[in-house]
Every structure is written in structure tokens, then in C-alpha cells.
Amino acid sequence: MPESKPTLTGKGAVLEGLPDHPAILAIQGWNSEAITDAKFDRGELALTISKDQIRGACAALTAGGYNAFQDVTAVDWFPSVPRFQVVYHACSHKFKDVVRLKVLVDEGDASVDSITPVWPGANYYEREVFDLFGIRFEGHPNLRRIMMPDDWKGYPLRKDYPVEGYR
Amino acid sequence: MALPDVGTPILDVAAAEGSRDQHMVLNMGPQHPSTHGVLRLVLEIDGEIVVRLYPEIGYLHTGIEKTCEAKFYQQVVPLTDRVDYLGPMNNNLAYSLAVEKLLELEIPAKAQWLRVLLSELTRINSHLIWLGTHAMDIGALTVFLYTFREREDLLRIFEMVSGQRMMTSYIRPGGLALEPPLGFFERVQDFITGFPEKIDEYSNLLTGNPIFVNRLKGIGLLSGEDALALGVTGPVMRASGIDFDVRRDMPYSSYEKFQFNVPVSHDCDVWARYVCRLEEMRQSVMICQQALDGMPEGPIRADAPKIILPDREAMKTQMEALIHHFKIVTEGFPVPAGEVYQSIESGHGQVGYYIVSDGGPKPYRVHMRYPSFADLQALETMCQGRLLADVVAVIGSIDIVLGEIDR
Numbered sequence: 334m335p336e337s338k339p340t341l342t343g344k345g346a347v348l349e350g351l352p353d354h355p356a357i358l359a360i361q362g363w364n365s366e367a368i369t370d371a372k373f374d375r376g377e378l379a380l381t382i383s384k385d386q387i388r389g390a391c392a393a394l395t396a397g398g399y400n401a402f403q404d405v406t407a408v409d410w411f412p413s414v415p416r417f418q419v420v421y422h423a424c425s426h427k428f429k430d431v432v433r434l435k436v437l438v439d440e441g442d443a444s445v446d447s448i449t450p451v452w453p454g455a456n457y458y459e460r461e462v463f464d465l466f467g468i469r470f471e472g473h474p475n476l477r478r479i480m481m482p483d484d485w486k487g488y489p490l491r492k493d494y495p496v497e498g499y500r
Numbered sequence: 501m502a503l504p505d506v507g508t509p510i511l512d513v514a515a516a517e518g519s520r521d522q523h524m525v526l527n528m529g530p531q532h533p534s535t536h537g538v539l540r541l542v543l544e545i546d547g548e549i550v551v552r553l554y555p556e557i558g559y560l561h562t563g564i565e566k567t568c569e570a571k572f573y574q575q576v577v578p579l580t581d582r583v584d585y586l587g588p589m590n591n592n593l594a595y596s597l598a599v600e601k602l603l604e605l606e607i608p609a610k611a612q613w614l615r616v617l618l619s620e621l622t623r624i625n626s627h628l629i630w631l632g633t634h635a636m637d638i639g640a641l642t643v644f645l646y647t648f649r650e651r652e653d654l655l656r657i658f659e660m661v662s663g664q665r666m667m668t669s670y671i672r673p674g675g676l677a678l679e680p681p682l683g684f685f686e687r688v689q690d691f692i693t694g695f696p697e698k699i700d701e702y703s704n705l706l707t708g709n710p711i712f713v714n715r716l717k718g719i720g721l722l723s724g725e726d727a728l729a730l731g732v733t734g735p736v737m738r739a740s741g742i743d744f745d746v747r748r749d750m751p752y753s754s755y756e757k758f759q760f761n762v763p764v765s766h767d768c769d770v771w772a773r774y775v776c777r778l779e780e781m782r783q784s785v786m787i788c789q790q791a792l793d794g795m796p797e798g799p800i801r802a803d804a805p806k807i808i809l810p811d812r813e814a815m816k817t818q819m820e821a822l823i824h825h826f827k828i829v830t831e832g833f834p835v836p837a838g839e840v841y842q843s844i845e846s847g848h849g850q851v852g853y854y855i856v857s858d859g860g861p862k863p864y865r866v867h868m869r870y871p872s873f874a875d876l877q878a879l880e881t882m883c884q885g886r887l888l889a890d891v892v893a894v895i896g897s898i899d900i901v902l903g904e905i906d907r
Contacts, residue, residue: 374838375601401744402731403843406867408856422841422852422869426744431841454731457877465565480558480906489566496570 340374347371347378354378355425356432359397360390379433387436388446388472391421395451399423399432405448405458407438407466411492415439417468421448421455444469447476465490523551528891530559536633536895537902539876548888553880560906568866572832573599573673574809576866581667583868584904586629589615589622589658590846592671595866597752598842598853599673602835605804609796611675612754617688617791618661618670619753619844620784624695625654626847626899627781634774634896635706638715643705650698653691660684674808675801685792692788699781706774716771720882720894723768730881731874734849735780736898739765739772746845753844757794758787770897777899807833832861848872848899870904 341350348371351357356378360367367390370381382390403422410416417438424431438445447470449456459470460479467488470476478485487494529540538559544552564583568576580591593615600607632647655665661680662670670677706712722732727740737744745762747755763779765772801808809828810821827833837859843852849871856865875898882894 375604375840377840379839401728401733403850404841404852404854404867404869406854406865406869408865420854420867422854424843424850426742426749429749431750431843433839433841452731453729454874454877457873458731478558480561482558489563494566496566 338373338376340372342372342374344368344371347373351378355398355428355430356380356394356423359393359399362397363389363393377431377433379435381435381437384436384438384445387419387421387434388448388451390434391423391448391451394423394432394434398427399425401426402452402454403431405455405462407462407468407490409466409490409492417443417466419445419462419468423452438468443467444471446471447473449473464488467491522546526888530556533637536900539895539900539902539905541879541891543888543891545888550883550886550888550891553883553891555876555879557876557902557905560902562907564907565866565868568863570862572861573835573863574828574832576863577672578667578669580868581669582903583907584626584846584848584851584870584872584901585666586626586901587622587847588666588668589618589671590626590844590851592669593619593753594842594844594846594851594853595855596671596673597844598840598855599835600802601840601842602838602855602857603673603804603807604836605674605802605807607675607753607802608799609754610798611800611802613791613795614676614680614800615671615753616755616758617788617795618658620787620791621654621657621688621691623784623847624781625651625658627777627784628654630777630847630896630899631702634893634899635712637892637896638712640706640709640712643702646698646702646705650695657684657687657691660687672808674804675799679800685795688788689792692785692792695785696782699778699785703778713771715890715893716769716774716897718769718771719886719890720770720897721768722878722882726878726881730878732849732878733871733874734845734847735776736773736849736875736878738763739776740768741766746843746850750843752842758790760787770893773897834859834861835863843869846871848901848904849875868904868907870907872898872900872902873905876900876905 341347367382367386368380369383372379401424403424406420408418415437419436419438421434422431436445459473462468463476464478464480523544523546526543526545530538540556542554543550564579580595581588583591628647628651632644635643658668659665662668722740724741727737743764748762760783763776765776805824810825814821815825835857837857839856841852841854843850852869854867855863858864883891
């Protein structure tokens, strides 16, 4: 188990504490306003990206060496506002590192730009998030339910959806 | 001619993009012997050539991620077994590592080495099923019986160590469930001593077999760039020339102390995947041998009485142990708030567990990233413009498990 690294919270602290992290360099080099918050915890870097910049941030990250797309998922922080947090993971074969991007999405306008044009592999993952959380991905080529039947009502992974029993 | 009623939305897409008069829409699965479960493919074909291919999944969706949110951390372990049911130890390992990362637990060396040993045996188990069923899809029925013979030995080893053949739940947050029984290491030694010969046996049956070779070579091409773009990992990615293995490049559970090669091929076809996986089995045997030779002594669980259930003996004789046992079983254990992502290399590719904790005894969110889900996206790229009969060979080569796709 690696030695515990100090936890850095907040954009300022992370930018200062990890000045030469390739993911931060890539996104800061592209648009220094894109990162709104950051956290370095348990050896993992998580960057919160402003909602309308996510596609560009993913493209910048790809160009910066994070070549392997991993994952898109979401977390429902009901009843907080904004309610949803869409989470992206990208892996770099060169730097042997995984970085996490987060976008905060409000319930009223539960939509975010699709990153499928940048990472085609996100296609099914975004469909899954749409299916189970009801978050729309603008510009997705085929945004249909993937796990649940097409005529299903409700979004099962939301926190106000019961684990057992009837809806 | 009226189209068969196989779900309107897909057919709409198919009909809008292709001419209905020239292309035929064919439904394959979900009950089809070569789909390894309940995968349904809607194929748009022009004669014998695949024009489009739409996988339809979700037939095995059981909402495991939702169920996890209602369970204590230790109760999630048996659920992870059922995700990729061919590699239960790897799922347990990925989940346990993620929880341990949240708890910042130190795992004793012996537990880590045993985890490596069992993880490699699981990989062999998973590859044996792949080889047997893949060869059977191609028409080489015999190999299936051979690989299941060896798989039976492995299942007996798993039963010996955990009491279960398939749903082992043996690797748990904080260490391992039980001390391996007497004679366990000898049993594993017997298996890995004899196993390389068995691989030669499979190879003798298949590698020089002209029917098998012709069905596999030049089929299901996937370039390295496409593999990365589509999120493909594991042996399929390495068969497309991308040299990356989580075990070697982002080591976990003391993999950095083991010597092994990562087989890579630049042929990008189904044959390359066959060659890579066969070589991976040989490498796994080497890792198992190193794990047996250098197995450290010591405890198999971390020193964390509030997280790990006490021994039965201690529970019956010591009051503190009894209290801890009662507390863990009834209330679970709190996990510090935070979020972690842990990747490991399973038999199919890169498995990632993303766990969010809000500080309570139940995970706030568990997301499982499984390789087959991404591999399935690459299926259309691999099959487009090729013969319909090759689809079966390609599905076999990406080694999908529907349990881990639908979750």
C-alpha cells in the first residue's frame, strides 16, 4: 500500500501542490477557467469542470496524454443542489495514472454535453447514465435506454427510487 | 415484406439508414448458443455481409449497483461474485481494494500474496471457459471437454479454500475470509506443475488445425486506435498492439514484486487474441509459481478489529471480540467519506470499482466498470463489412460475460 499522501482540497491548493501534474497542465493549458474545483485525496486527483466545458476538457485531456477512456457514471446527491454529479475517469498509459473529472448537474436542467464525439467509448456509458439517472447527454448519437425496457418509467439509480417494492 | 417485430426503435434506425428493400434485418439471440448468455444482436445484412449491428442488452440487469447502496460494506462482497461469475475472486479483489483504499487499511503481506495467487488462478479459470466455448463456437467441440477437465481442478481448489466452487466471496475488505486449509498449497502446486502440459495439449488441438486457423485469421480486425477510442481493455486491446497491463503498470496487491511478461500482438485479429490469451495462461502459471515459492508468513487479515469479524474462537472467549462481532454484524462499520476508483486486471480486461462514501456504514454509490461492456461497443467495428458467420467468432474472441455487462 502506498504511503498516504496529503489531502489537498480546493483549486488553489491543488494547483499549488501539484504544479506539474499532466492532467492539470493539459486542462489549464487549454482553458484556465474550466476547472472550478479540485481535490487530491488518497492519491487520486479529481477535477470539477464547469458544465459547458466538459467536452473541451476531455479533448484537452486526450491531447495531454490521457489516451484511454475508462468510465462515465453519476452520483445522485439528493436532496442537495445541484443534485447530480456526473463522473468521468480517464487513464493515461504514458503517465500510468487515472484522473477523475466531475460535472455538477442540476435536476431542473438535467443535461450535459455528450463526450461521445471525443471518446466514442463513452457511448454506452452515457446511455447507461441516461437510463438509470435520467441525465440527458446533448449531442449523443443514440440516446436510448440500455438496461431497462424502452417504456420504463422512472430512473432506478436515483436516490428517491425505492430499492424494493413498487415504484 | 413486413419486418419481424423485434423492437421498434432499433428497426426504425435500421430502416432509416439502410434501404429496407435491399438489406435484411436479422435477429440473433437472446437465446442463441454462441452469445454466451442473453446477448441479443440485431443485424442488418446485405446478403451475407454485415452492414450494421446493434447489440441489445439488459436481459440480465439485476440492479446490483442499486442493491449495493442498501447493504453494509461487508454485505456487498457476495454481490460482486455474481457480476462476472467466471472470475469471482477478481471482483472481490477489486471491491476490497477500493474499500481498503477508503479505509486506508494496511493489508499483511501473506494476504496480498494469496490474493495474487488466487487472482491468477481465477484468470486461468476465466480463460479456460473462454477457450472451451470459443473453440466450440468455431466447431472444435473436443477442446471444451479438455478445458472443463482442468476447470474442475480449479473449482475444487476454490472450494477447498472458500467452501464454494463459484461464488467464493473469499477476498474481503481487510484481508481474506479464512486461513487456507492444510494441503492447499500442495494442491495448487500439483495443478500448476501439470497445467503447462495441458496448455500444450490445447495448442496441439487448435494452433495447427487448418479449420480453426482459417476461421480466426484476419477476422474481427480492430486497430489499436479504435481499441483505445472505444474503451477496449485487456487481452483484446493487447492483441491490437497496445502494451498496457494494470498488473504491471499500475500494480496493486504487490504485483510489482512478481516477474512476468505481458503478451502483445500486432495482428489485431481474432487469432491474435487467441495467441495472447494462451500466452497469458502460461504467464499466470509463472506468477502462481512465484507466489507459492515466496509465500510470506504472517496473518491473513489486517489488524482492524472494528472492521474485520473476529475469529470464532476469540468471539466465544473474549468479550471485546464478541462486542465487535455484534457491532459489525448489526451496524456495519463506518467508512470515512470520500471517493475512490480502483482498477485491476481481470481475465477480460480492466475492472474498475468507483465507490463513494458519505461516512456511513453503507456505500453511497458503487459503480462497477467492467470490460465486456466496452468491448461490446467495439463489436460493430469488428464485424462491419464482414461475413455473418464471422460474428460468432468475433463474439467468442472478445470473451463477453453478460453478467458483467448488464450488472
